[in-house]
Amino acid sequence: MKRRVSIRFFAGLGLLLLLLAGLNLAFPLPHPPQYSPIVTAADGSVLHAFLNPTQKWRMKTELREITPALRTAIVAKEDRWFYYHLGVNPLAIVKAAGRNVFGQGRTTGASTITMQVARLLEPKERTLGNKLLEMLRAVQLEAHYSKDEILQLYLNLVPYGGNVEGVKSAALLYFQQPPDYLSLAQTVTLAIIPNRPRGLVLGKNNAAVLQERNRWLRRFGEQGLFTKQDIEDALLEPLDVQRHAAPTLAPHLARRLVRQLPHEAIVASTLNRSKQAKAEDLTRNYVRRLHELGISNAAVLVINNRTRAVEAYVGSADFQDAFNQGQVDGIQAVRSPGSTLKPFLYALAMDRGLLTPKLVLPDVPTNFGGYQPENFDKHCNGEVTLERALAHSLNIPAVRVLSEMGVPTFTDKLREADFQSVTQNRTQLGLSSILGGCGASLEELTNLYVTLANSGKYAPLRWTRSSPSTRPSAKNLAPKGTALVSDASAFLVTDILSQLTRPDLPINYQSSMRLPKVAWKTGTSYGRRDAWSIGYNREYTIGVWVGNFSGQGAPALTGADVATPLLFDLFNTIAYNSPNDWFQPPASLDFRLVCAETGLLPGEHCPNQIIDYFLPGTSSTQRCQHQKEVLVSADGQYAYCRACAPATGFRRELYPNMLPEVLAYKETQGIPYHRLPPHNPGCQLVRGGTERAPSITSPLANTEYVLNRHEKQQLLLSCAADNEVRQVYWYVNDRFLRAASASERVFFQPPPGPLKISCADDHGRNTDIQVTVTEM
Template structure:
């Protein structure tokens, strides 16, 4: 007991007098999901010293090292007294080879604190070895030794040598390769792999035969190892996924090994496809692309391509395109329609106005500058129409939409949310490929969102945004996610790249493209049951290209990636949830059929959620026999009238049809003898709206040019005539579709419009004359 206590006191005193040396400074390495090295960096002292983990120290490596360097390693306490006595005798009497009797533990002490080889320093090594034995297990000491042994130049450690000379980790080496690495540390300047292979081969075989005499390994294994040629040369360090490697090493400074979720196969294929694809785009003035591949079930990122070529400085290849904030173009539209589906605002067959519209001063245009009048929701999405999307966003609410994006981890949107408006849905916000891909993963998984994972088996402290209680955030319902997926999986659409219309190589995916303003960014994001892949193509400088569109430039790369990584994916991989049902709707509006809806079709809807508004696309009116006069119930005569159906579109749709020369029948003028013809509002038809000028806008006019202002309105089909007032002074009467021009006064101006059914509307504006 006293001896043990004395030993503990001596050890404690030694620790106080000579604290343990700091841990070795390792080369940061990033591993793939299977444990292979994706990327390695020099350590702070510019050496390749990759940490060898205990699991990588194979029994063959242990036996070779211990039997060659220190056969009694497992039995002594850092110093081998018998070996010291033998070495002293040889050195004093000059018999045999001069040695220093260093144990593996003593060599670790010397490698941790290199000193000149003197008798005094040898004694210090012995003390330090004893101290190391008190603090570390034999396995840990052997691990330290294998991490510090020199292999010539700036290569240290078995793992560095194995990867740089054999391109394999230590636990994948053959017996011949293992013994090769065991013999080099004694003469690292003489036995240089790639330069002195013949000499190394002879020395290796000499030791193999000695191990055979010691019965260390089976005879057949020894024979095979002796016959194995030595084909070793210096290779470059692993450098896959450089953008992610830099990101993770920066995120975990000082950590020698970072376990990523990337898979070596998909990463290499995605990198090669991206690099070769961008090479073909250079003549179009397009120099970069970024790709992200995500496993939908685990949220693990399996491929991360930040740029086409990390080493290409001319095209800013070191910029990480996965995290670069860019304009998303139309890629947010599917998520908007999913929210509108959940709020009961739309169903797939519902028709939305697609006409020139002024949304409080914001006048969006479709990509092709044309309008269709009315389109179904599914067509608005597959054709990526801007005007219907802005209309839906106005109904959903910008705040509600951006709140959901914040819940999906959109950082730039979260910062800019108070300033965002209706242009958000057309790319008027900033986002990253990582954020967008994560959003589409949620659509692929029934609307459930969870942060993407870059770290294998990451703890909550390592995860960027851990979910509360381990549950998913529900961004939209499974029903909405299914309906959006069903629409995005359609093959008849304008954003199908040229040449793919009848291609058998078209992948079985749902996808959406996007093009930012000025053709600076091209996006294509797709998903199936297993994977979600996001693609961005453009220039990191922000320079646009006339050829840069999501359909023609980004989608071909997306299709190539899916055909390479998930070619055998199932075709029918989505099934409607139980919350969905079918119903008949009017083909003209997509609403529940009304009294005058002879043509009907089937549409999905969510019972209790989807709008149950009945269709009124045709309105019955009482008109005179010669169709020159309309009657209300108060003035209908006893005879000489008939019931007739008239189209009843929204005022802006009616105005658009009239300007395009399309059929747009209006009701005849109301009976002038009716005493309710003025001041009445019988609820017939939609409300009156002034479309020009804008309410609460400020206008600056050139006084010298005598500029005029346009007056126009949108009125129902029953309106024939409107009456314009300026500052409560009558200006003139005009037909409902007539464009009226006038010279406004300066200052505050009130514009009023009244129709022939007694409805009126006012707006206020400011006019300055310069």
């Protein structure tokens, strides 16, 4: 007997499954509803919402947002037996049929919540045939979804008048709160409107809505669904509501994330709502004050150093400002980075043993194979330490370091840091890349400074809470990532960038109590088209760009004058409670004594010594030779080489051992120095070759010069020669032109065509270059 029952049971179950399978084949499940894409902040609040493809506000209500009060009110009002039937309530159908046939009571369709979901998913004309299809669809939905999922679908589809659908859309647009933050009175208000969305319009029929809300509250109280006190409090709550605009914070990032994740109804960003709002307000108000200077826009990026999460994203000063192209995203726009890459260059050079903070670098006019950079202020300093070169953002020392290290070494590291424009231009970058000759975005630059703040370790930025770069851990720290520079060089750069004795400190900030404790670097692109200021402390890195999206420059547009004040305001406003702890020297750093004149290890003639950081096993161990011992005649008129020195009658004396270009600079600027006397004229030994040969600084090698024949324009000949050189000899196309002193500027009128220009010194050393002259 039991066996027969079991067989019948399983046969019935199989038949039911076959019927469901046939139903699915005959009537495939409808497509899920098209939601309004929304972008949420890190706390789950909605930052930005978009209309769905059918131009409706239908924001997805998540299961966690369906509160017990909302669930109770909806089920009690719409379908008391929701959790007990299989999509169709037979008793309700019988009662509804009796009422409709005999005209007793209110006419009803006996629709369950599941049947309403079926109708909302596939709206049809209300006929008996469509009602039967609706019932079949309800049974099908019950077979595929749980009760909670069906209730969720219902709450996402119910109408609230106009183009507003779903509880979450109504809660945000009318009460400016998500569903799980609503009071009982507000919850019941949203529960009663779907049956009369045209008669009970919030903001228009508030009196009628209030009356209906209170009627249902009393009814729920009589049914014992809520406590007496909760009902009394809800009845006393006023209903003063109107429709509000959808949230529109972070419009640039919202559009970016929605484009990247087109199938996500809810994109959970890492933005901090408070910081985002403050950053937008600060940027908008700051740019308004710059309009009279011909500056119309700015962009700001705030990154949490520990998690690599983007906490504020301001793509422009005003997204709605069409006249100034406010919809352009300044975070992603590729622009000239100016001097903002210098800290990274110096960190790389220190890791290769080329530099230490006290190392002295030449800052004089220099020809780097045809490229002659200038400092921002058009002045040179002769010789400067690395820390001064970085703090004062000098261009010539930076180009010299890049030339010595090699452009490929530098650009390969930028590619590791995901600099897209550098990656795409593998063969077109030269020495000018350190002065803004390569394109970069604020996003790329800011993350590079996050790398410095994180001991030289690079990792991608986190834009959403589900970013692949997120790694769960107890401290919620970002992955260690790739070490682009060492922790030692990152600290040394940070130490220099946090100094306050520098020219790019904004006016009046020297004595300001509002000066934040940050390390920062400014940058200004050629033509004053882009102003940058990027700073960091232990907690945050903030990047600021100021300029015009049209690319038009402005006289006042410099990083120090217009970008850094906004940077400091941002730190003082959104990072005011950052811990006061500062970066500490890593164990991989050590101290040593160096010569104060050069920053190298003290040599034989280095009486003045200072302390400097260095990287053990990496930093150069070259000894200082800033002075050299020279044999001179007793009267000091001539110098001797070892070959021509007499047996007696000479003395030993120390003379500065400087680079030829530094000597040439001192000569042209009239800077006094201990000059080497001319070589013994009786010496018969001629020292040829190109070692320490004169360096031709003008004209530039491999350059075409276009001259006006009617104006009889001339070319300038100049060189940088060694300390002991007194006279040089100029040749054009191997024909002698004239002799001149080593520092003299010679002008001549060249013939058209290719020219070979040669310069020989009085020690027999020679340099040749090629140029082309064209007449017009």
